[in-house]
Structures are given as C-alpha cells and as structure tokens.
Amino acid sequence: xxxxxxxxxxxxxxxxxxxxxxxxxxxxxxxxxxxxxADPVSLDDLGAALNSSKGAVSTAVRELVSWGLARTIPQPGxxxxxxxATGGFEQLLAASHERTRSFISVLRTxxxxxxxxxxxxxxGEIAExxxxxxxxxxxxxxxxxA
Numbered sequence: 001x002x003x004x005x006x007x008x009x010x011x012x013x014x015x016x017x018x019x020x021x022x023x024x025x026x027x028x029x030x031x032x033x034x035x036x037x038a039d040p041v042s043l044d045d046l047g048a049a050l051n052s053s054k055g056a057v058s059t060a061v062r063e064l065v066s067w068g069l070a071r072t073i074p075q076p077g078x079x080x081x082x083x084x085a086t087g088g089f090e091q092l093l094a095a096s097h098e099r100t101r102s103f104i105s106v107l108r109t110x111x112x113x114x115x116x117x118x119x120x121x122x123x124g125e126i127a128e129x130x131x132x133x134x135x136x137x138x139x140x141x142x143x144x145x146a
Contacts, residue, residue, distance in 0.1 A: 007036055011050070026052050027060040031069055031085065040073050040082035067095040090141055097134050104130050 011032035018028030029050050034041065041049075047057045061083050064070035068091050073082040087094075107127040114120040 010036060023063060024056075024060065026050070026056045027063045030057055030060040031064055034064070034070055034083060034085035037084070040084040042080060042082055046083065067092075069095065090144060093137050093141060097137055100130050100134050104134070 011029050014032030014035070015025040015027075015029035018031065019025045029052070030046055033046060033049055043054055043057050043061065046052075046061075047054045050057065052060075061070060061072065061081075064083075064085075065072060069086060070083055071086050073084065075082065104127050107123055107130070111120050111123045111127070114123055
C-alpha cells in the first residue's frame with residue numbers, strides 16, 4: 001500500500017470509528033486528515049482532499065473544536081481560517097470525560113424524579129459506573145502528565 005493509500009485508509013477508518021460515536025462520518029474523516037497533516041490546513045484544502053463540500057467540512061471542524069480535538073487559526077487580513085488537530089489521546093479522553101460528567105449530572109438529577117427506590121438504585125448504579133470510568137481515566141491522564 002502506498003503512503004497515499006495508507007493515508008486514505010486511515011482517514012476512512014477515523015470516519016468509521018467516530019461515526020460509531022454518533023458523529024457524522026465526515027467529522028471523523030476531517031479529524032483523520034488533520035491528524036496526518038504536518039501543517040494547519042484551510043477548509044478549502046480539507047474539502048478538496050476529502051471530496052467534501054466546504055459546508056460539510058466547516059460543520060465538522062466546529063464539532064471537532066467543540067470536542068477540543070481541533071483549533072482554528074485566523075489569518076490576519078482575511079476571513080479564511082486554518083485548522084489543525086490539537087492534543088491527541090489525552091485531549092480526546094478529556095473531552096469524553098466532560099461529556100460523561102454531563103451525563104452523570106443528568107443521571108443524578110433523574111434520580112430525584114424516580115418513582116421508587118429500585119428505580120433510584122438502578123439510575124444510581126449507572127451513575128456510579130460512569131463516575132468510576134471518569135475517575136480511572138483521570139488517574140491515567142495524571143500519570144501520563146507526571
């Protein structure tokens with residue numbers, strides 16, 4: 001497989017993987033492309049490389065920025081932006097933890113609206129499971145940073 005074929009396979013695989021997280025496939029493909037790009041990339045160049053519309057790429061970039069997986073770089077004197085991937089596994093895990101904490105908060109609030117103790121217990125067990133997940137991930141991140 002050539003480098004170009006390997007890169008295309010990687011970009012496709014990232015699209016497939018992130019689509020299992022209910023993100024649009026193009027978002028994963030944009031992230032994959034950003035990860036293998038040595039320099040920041042324009043939205044036009046991303047669209048051309050991925051054979052995707054500028055609108056789809058722009059939406060994907062906004063999603064990646066919201067997850068903390070990409071950042072935009074304004075160009076002085078222009079409305080054009082460059083985009084680059086940020087972080088890596090640590091950034092992805094940190095973003096996942098933030099979303100999981102929101103989920104835990106909703107679960108804890110939902111416990112108050114449960115009809116009986118058994119329902120409260122079930123919701124509490126789910127919240128505790130995800131709290132343990134976040135705690136373990138935070139511990140791992142602290143160890144990597146030390």
